[in-house]
Amino acid sequence: MWDYTDKVKEHFLKPRNVGEMEDANAIGESGSLNCGDALKLFLKVNENERITDVTFMTFGCASAVASSSALTEIIKGMTLDDASKVTNDDISDYLGGLPKAKMHCSVMGQSALKKAIANYRGVQIMAKPGKLVCECFEVTDLEIIAVVKENGIKTTEIVTDYLKAGGGCGQCLDRIEEILESVNAEGKV
Amino acid sequence: MRVIYTDNNATTKVADEVLEEMLPYFGELYGNPSSMHTFGDKVDKKIKQARQRVADLINADPDEIVFTSCGTESDNSAVFSAINAFPEKKHIITSKVEHPAINKLYQHLQETKGYEVTFVPVNKKGLLDLDLLYDSMTDNTAIVSLMWANNETGVLFPIEEIAKKANEKGILFHTDAVQAAGKVSIDVKKTGVTMLSLSGHKIHAPKGVGVLYIKKGFKFSPYLIGGHQEKGRRGGTENTVSIIGLGKACELARENLPVMNTKVRELRDYLQTRLLEAIPGSSVNGDLDQRLPNTLSIGFDAVEGESILLMLDRDGICASSGSACTSGSLEPSHVLMAMKVPFKSAHGSIRFSLSHYNTKDEMDIIIKALVPVIQTLRDMSPFWKDGKVI
DSSP: OOOOOHHHHHHHHSOSSBSOOTTOSEEEEEEETTTTEEEEEEEEEOTTSBEEEEEEEEESOHHHHHHHHHHHHHHTTOBHHHHTTOOHHHHHHHTTOOOGGGHHHHHHHHHHHHHHHHHHTTOOOOSOSSOEEETTTTEEHHHHHHHHHHHTOOSHHHHHHHHOTTSSSOTTHHHHHHHHHHHHHHHHO | OOOEEOBTTTOOOOOHHHHHHHHHHHTTOOOOTTOSSHHHHHHHHHHHHHHHHHHHHHTOOGGGEEEESSHHHHHHHHHHHHHHHOTTOOEEEEETTOOHHHHHHHHHHHHHHOOEEEEEOBOTTSOBOHHHHHHHOOTTEEEEEEESBOTTTOBBOOHHHHHHHHHHTTOEEEEEOTTTTTTSOOOHHHHOOSEEEEEGGGTTSOSSOEEEEEOTTOOOOOSSOOSSGGGGTSOSOOOHHHHHHHHHHHHHHHHHHHHIIIIIHHHHHHHHHHHHHHSSSEEEOSOSSSBOTTEEEEEETTSOHHHHHHHHHHTTEEOEEOOGGGTTSSSSOHHHHHTTOOHHHHTTEEEEEOOTTOOHHHHHHHHHHHHHHHHHHHHHOTTEETTEEO
């Protein structure tokens, strides 16, 4: 059994702010049915760019539900500027930590939030920037570089924990290793 | 809280009769069966009885039974012995849906020892592609190893037919019968397998004991090299207590085989029918006929398995899932993927595996608990609306 904190269990069994929001004026989606988890985030943003209401719908494991629930609690009442600074670590910290292999659930939260904010601001989210590395989970090199830098990641296993990249067929593991080496080499200069 | 245990393909309760049989050998009867004195000999006699009981379950001769530490050791010993027996043959065959004890071992042999491996595919019902299997058997094939019954879906492979074909072609055949034992009738003489693996804890014996049946005449080479135990086929002092327990468990398994195919099958079918009726967007994984009587793998669209299990856990219901999230990997189980079960239901697949200890009352409790669990998760799922997947 996964080693979940009491807070994760509590947010899984009694998730806050669940459901579809009919009058949402910003929506962000992350994940897919194929990857095993997905989050759809609904925001109501007022004229001062403050999030007055937020709900979510999630398909996924306990930590995916708990991360979504935690995210909604964190951002409710925030301005979009403040919300855009919320990271996956904030979500994980709010829950007292997530198992290493479940960090991607918090990343999914951060990603859906970014998309919802972009959606509100009318920013077109183009196809993901960068080159596709992991075909199973549609992860690009730029995403890998960002997460490696932000979290000081040293191994491919940890990249998989955060982004799922490399966790499917495994064909891209060598490419991830190359990215890791080049990013970490840069850091030393 | 009352525990409802429907995870018997993972492990089973040690039967009361088995425990009772074992207890004296934990205590005053601690002798070493190899010793010259009467004290050790008492244990030796009991081990002989256990060997006979195991042999009787599968219609083997007692000399053909080697005790091991688990099913994985039995599987590994069988495969390594086969490739030692035919060092010039560099091709090995198995299926895409094996237990890791074979699957990972074959991958290891492929990656580190240069073996050419055929992983025979299965169809949507989990049934083996027999034409491909037979076509892949060549003079260069050292061993064919196939499971008798699949742990996740319960799907049965036609072991007798395959063994016959392998024997005709002079290829050594091993079967992992860990899930089949005690659930379907096994007769090694009739089947003609060269080696067969069993595990104690799947048939109400304790964990930490397994069996490798080795047909008389096969030049077996030991995996654990050491003392003369098991006639030199497996070194190491016998796990006397567990072996004695396994003997009793095999005797009980033989007696209970009819129960498995009546009462347990009826309970499984009842659970299956009621769940399919009560929960829209649910489907059974695996062939309905060629299947163990105790196993139900059922997928629920648009929800995820770990969430289902954790919610059932609140009601003391123990089951397992083929979902990625419970295993530490990210893709759904290799078995469901090999069967091309769609992602929408593969991620939400749950395995219920029953034993003769289960009751109809328990099935009703599971049905009553599961319906609202699936509903709650679907109410939360972005992929479920108005009674169907979107």
